[in-house]
Amino acid sequence: MKALTIGLINLKRVLRDRSNVVFMLGTPILMILMLGLLFGGSREPRLGVSGAAGPLAERLVAALAAGGAVQVERVADAGRLRADVERGRLHGGLVIPQDYDAAVRSGGRADLRYVSLGRDWDAIDLESAVRAAVQRENTLLRAARYGVERGAGPFGERLAVVSRAAGDGAVRVTTTGEAVIPAGLGAFVFSAPPTLLLYMFLTALTTAIGLTQTRLLGVSRRMYASPTPARAIMAGEVLGRLLICLAQGLLIMLGSALLFGVGWGDPLGAAAVLVVFTLVGGGAALVLGSVFRREGPVITLGVLLGLGLGALGGTMVPLESFGEGMRRVARFTPHAWGYDAFTALVRRDAGLLDVLPQVGVLAAYAAALFAVGLWALRRSLVRG
Incomplete structure (x- = not known):
């Protein structure tokens, strides 16, 4: 129960600031709109x-x-x-x-x-x-x-x-294999999934500063001195990171579906990808917020890693436009695996079983990040 309380307090602390709400929901929705109008789909003149x-x-x-x-x-x-x-x-x-x-x-x-x-x-x-x-x-x-x-x-x-x-003078085109961009998809289908991945990860890293502030203000030390066990504090901080990341993902999905008619494909498959990517973002935030003792490095690295890994993983420029070498490098980022999963779900009508390989890789990322993050968080609590 204490872990849930700590987690909800973390979520409320983020949502209490209106600028955070704009960044978590308003900015991604605006980005989906702009990218969809500029690059998405095809229009008949x-x-x-x-x-x-x-x-x-x-x-x-x-x-x-x-x-x-x-x-x-x-x-x-x-x-x-x-x-x-x-x-x-x-x-x-x-x-x-x-x-x-x-x-x-x-x-x-x-x-x-x-x-x-x-x-x-x-x-x-x-x-x-x-x-x-x-x-x-x-x-x-x-x-x-x-x-x-x-x-x-x-x-x-x-x-x-x-x-x-x-004759009719028309050039008849026959496509062999699988088209990179299937015909008939809406303009915003191409911009919504990459934007979701970019902002979920970026928000998770930037809000990791809450972990650092909790230690700097002595809140963690006072909780640890109370009858609250360390595992409850750790569970609460982990839950807080996950709630922030998951709330943003759900809001972007729901907002893009209602405003732009974006279909996210198979519900089970989309939910699985959303959950495992939430775990990835939460694990990365746990590591970043637990390792550093000051706010400055957390903010700087949060923005740099959030934008840099997002760009490398295809959330700013489509993976399909990357060369073979860059695509291999992109596979070292969780964003590229999330991109592949959502591409299969949204563009290819794939199901949960079809995206299990991508879900498995993302789960491995999450497990590795949580292992490091929990160790660093416990170390910081005990040391503090």
Whole structure:
């Protein structure tokens, strides 16, 4: 009972400071949002089309939407189209002249106008796709017109013939093996698990200062002098570290699921990874908070190790982008094993049995850290 009381006091002491709450929950959620918007998932650029609505104009619109790479929607007029582009609702717009069908059938010139914001990178990519579609359509129209001029038949018939001969013009891609990033996943699925691992470990290390402060203020000495046995004090301090780490992990999981729709995969598998990584973070905090007698080294090393190991383990830059040598080095961090486990759960629909190897390695990390941490904590209590 005393151990539980000590553990809950440690948790309350951290949560009592509002800045800690912001760091434990607000900052990770904001990081998930930013990384998800910047790098996560894939977006279809939105193209607005206004102007002529004849058969040939609609054929051009269909060519723009072919393949599903561009999301095309009709807009009432050019003024509305320009306004939607300026407000960011559309990445770009194409204005088709009203005489488009007549000009094409007669072999004349039809000028298309593309509208975009120069600073929008999506608009630049969209412009390339629009140019390619327009050029291909122009080639088919010119071929059909050439046939008409040579007396091969009416324009509509010639256009149908050259379209069938040209095919759909699409490049078909076949993926062999397992895709690194499966299609259809939401943008925030890629940012949530690494952020969870980074901040759980970082928070555990930075809040380890509580252990040092407890000794500096004489609280540990007074508890040890009371009828409270050393094992109860140690259990309470361990429980406090674990409660802090676990509370943050659960809050990040729940917050990302509610706000961004992040699915964490198999519940048993996700719970197992969360628990063992909590043990890793708690063990690391126990070591850091028990070894040093002053607050300065704890704060400095907590930040350096939390960020450094997190970066090396793939929580800032995806492991998939690492070279083979760096990936081997990353395996020395618990973050890389947690990253692999969550990747399997979130992206591959893996279950608990599939991530048992990663869970086992993380459990070994936790056991080693707790062995050192408990020895250092008992030594500091007895010495104090």
